Amino acid sequence: MTALSGTQTAILGAYAELIEELGSDDVSNRVIARRAGIAERTVFRNYPTRVDLLLATAAWIEATLFAREESHSIFDLPLAIREAMHRYDARPELAHVVAETAMRGMNGASPSPGRAHLEQLLDAEVPSLDPVQRRTVIAALSHLDSVGTWVTYRREFGMDSRDIADAAAWAAEAVLDSIRDRVTPRQAT
């Protein structure tokens, strides 16, 4: 995520607040400007279209409100996923906005923001996977480590936050089972 100006942070924070109060469909730039304490044209100047504003807001929410503690091992990921599901559950409106934004199928909507980090961890601990195995593991873990999991488990199965966290972490453990016996011994440094 590129560094934001103070004005941009104020705009994104105001928009996120208003989404929680009013829903994402009913918030005009005028209302955002008033909440952020700036002129309406400043909103336009920073985010010319509604989609620009939405992409920036979703990225900001992911990086702040939904930020997770960094995993130091790929095998720690189920813990991070479990915590993330509770965080989504505490902010349902924002969770839906982030989930929808990731599914727009366009440039700028990055559906797997944690992918590079997962690849780093996997390459350090389990470097012997062939490219297809590696891709399969990363794809499955990226998918599980996302707000889409929370949305789907809640909507399709009526699960509460505890059940969602359990089922998502369980699936991540299942994916990790396939590489548990492939870990490279630690090098003394």
Next chain:
Amino acid sequence: MEEPVDTATAILASAAVLLRERTFDDISYRALADEVGISERTIYRQYPTRPHLLAALSNWIEQTCFPLPPFVTVSDFRAAVHERFRAFDASPAYAYVGARASAISPTLDAEPAYITRAIEAMLDVAAPTLNQRDRRRVAASLRYFSSSMFWARLRTGFDLDAAEICDAFDGAVDAVLARLPDAIWAKP
């Protein structure tokens, strides 16, 4: 395609036509009204907000373009999902609408999708002694890996084509099912 019978369906059919040349965000109610030949007001009456339109459009596309092949066994399930992913790849604009609609706050009914029930029914037959906790875990995983969200994520975030997405799906299903002991599978 059959002739649409009512206004609500006519609006969806026209929205689907417009989707071939622009994204959902770029389909205004004004343009949609012109395409159908009705007033903008009539569209608002049917679909008071864009999320309502998105959800209804996704359901319509799902039924019209991506009917789910029926499945009973796990191997039929895999084949059905492969067929869907290939269909998504052939009509990405339509598939993205489905992925997006499945991510929004529910506006219409909160009914689970047909595929969710079909997966649960499949597990009941294939693994009748599976405990409830594991059944939910397995069903939720299979459902999520067979979703249009999985297809969309791998296409946009990983640049994969349908064949590669099917491989990733099979790998994920293998991993999930491998967590269950052999003894729970019903003997044919």
